[in-house]
Amino acid sequence: MQRIDIFPTHEYQGLKLRSGRPYPFGATTIGNAVNFSVYSRYATDCTLVLFHNREEKPFIEIPFFKEFRLGNVFSMMVFDLDYENIEYGFRMDGPFNPEEGHRFDKSKILLDPYAKLIVGRDVWGQQPNWDSIYPYRARVVFSDFDWENDVPMETPINDLIIYEMHVRNFTCGAASGVKHKGTFAGISEKIPYLKELGVNCVELMPIHEFDEFENHRISPVDGRELFNLWGYSNVGFFAPKAAYASSGRFGMQVDELKTLVKRLHANGIEVILDVVFNHTAEGNENGPYISYRGIDNKTYYMLTPEGYYFNFSGCGNTLNCNNPNVRDMIVESLRYWVSDYHIDGFRFDLAAILGRDQNGNPMSNPPLLESLAHDPILGKTKLIAEAWDAGGLYQVGSFPSWGRWAEWNGKFRDSVRRFIKGDTQVLGDVKERIIGSPDLYASQGRGIKASVNFVTAHDGFTLMDLVSYNSKHNEANGEDNRDGENNNNSWNCGCEGPTDAPDINTLRHQQVKNAITLLMVSQGTPMVLSGDEMGNSQFGNNNAYCQDNEVAWLDWNDLQKNADIFRYFKQMIQFRRQHKVLRYEEHLSHTDYLGLGYPDFSWHGVKAWQPWAGHNNLTLAFMLNGRYANSDDQGAPEGPDDFIYVAMNMHWEMHGFEPPQLPQGMAWHIFANTGMPSPEDIFEPGTEPVIENQQLVLVGPRSIIILIGRVTS
């Protein structure tokens, strides 16, 4: 049966038209027509501008006739377009009156805010034609990818080990060994590596279309070209970055990214996207017209009463997230990434902004965050907030959650860093972090699953730099070392930067291992920064957002150079995956509520059951009772878990620790000792040897020991 509403009713300069469907917004195919629909509350007129691929001049401009408008939506169907060879944009007419918030300019050709395929900047770093009347161009997308049986994976968040990575940094390095460097396809080639490492989730730094030439300049220090490498500056919320696809020059980035997701899923690895809904690439009053500013400035941006742009993002403008129409766009975008790309979760950059009202004031129940928490399509999607913004709002522990939102736990990073470097004022705080930060997340039904723990992330030092530099060294960014975080809680172990001193290098490796150990044995979802597993250095640069070169790119030679670190990470990750007792969803009771002989969790000092017994606030031990956790599908063996005992000595002197007595028939086995040289530092999970002295273990200076209590074989 054929539809009867797919026949043209109008003709304009030889093209056949019909009144369109207002919904969905954007360009969609209906039979042999393309339906174009765009919303603008304040525009008075709109024109559809069509180009043949890559041609500078449009071949036709079609006005939206009066009968093609409904409410504040312009929509029309255009028939018989060869839509693989069409690029489209809009001209909007309306008032130009910045004091009132309006900046319409019909001389500009504007990108569709709902564009799902954006071309024009297809090869990374290639200078565009700066005089182009329409540099970012929307195309009509094929949305018929064959996913076969794939669906989002829905792994419980507390079972994830997240690997935060950047598409270019991961494989651009000369030694990466991949064919398609710096692309989605390049990540595909490295899937065996990710599997060997053992992570089960990758978090991709922004992959929406952005402008790498934003703030492009030459470093006055070393003469290198500086780009917007990280991409926290959206051009489009629905389209992948073309230059991140090896097939971007053919406009195939959509298929390439979907293929990457499908292949990662097939290998048990989830995909989280880092999304930036707090501002756009259009900057402030002096920025370019790309889309939103010209489509409906007053709708899309938070404006001061005088019509200037609020700057809560630190990037020139602030998206008007709690305007109902912008809120709809954000929800639509996220739904699209989940339904069309099978994305498993999102990390929201500067998410505190999403809770500000249209005047910039923080709200107690922000409608956008509530909508996302209750959205049916996002119902099992991970929602992770970076719970602060550049306007001074800091909401770690208080981000509105409805039991759905997790947070980047910035306090975990700060406390653990301080503890590892030997700060004697942080023990009480570290204890909260180890048990899933109940001080932050025990209320509102949030639980351990609200805490995403990390020691390092893209912002700040890499792990190797954290133990190699006391201060940031960002001179090459060309801002006189003013940019980047000053308060790093880092310690260089005795010498600033690289050194040949063997004792310092040994200590640095040990400190790296202490950090990953604390991350992996703490309750809460761990996130590892890509490259830390091979001791990657950014040479002291703690803000490498513009360093599209060896500073930020992983040096894959480090895998050999720091083989002990990679091995340690791999075993530690495997250990976490094998022990359910490390991956609780809800907070622990610290009691033996099932009468199993030992509490689910207990603190100890250098003496068993005496947590107060310690040295300089730098020693601490805890025990997890494996009988409280059964195995699951993350690779843990059948039956109840083992006992796990962790003894931490961040003091600069050795101390003896007495582990608790185990039930009859069980003995302590040693899994890890960061104070030992490789390969004695860590054992393959399952092969841990019994220790001779069951009553006392010596823990060296700045070392952590992990014991496993199980039946002796």
Place this chain on the structure above:
Amino acid sequence: MKIESYQLGERLDSFNYQEVQDALLAILEKGCNAVLDMTACNYVSSTGLRVLLYAKKMAASKGLNFYLVGFSDEVKDIMDVTGFDSFFESFSTMEECLNTLR
């Protein structure tokens, strides 16, 4: 096994996809397995990739097979990064294809 092949020119894109698709469907309609000889082809567009998968699925719905022959490096690369390669059985030459299938 009845096999019939169709020889593709330099490209498979929105300009010739209809012609190629019609030719492949005609082969399948006859109850023959179809082989697309891509030896001369050096570019397949998004539309072209979809014609290949469409032919494959049409063949499967009729209990038949659809094979590809003679990828250039460029085409192989595009098929790989877009994931389309995983759907097809392919051969380097027509000769290899016919020897294997007969």
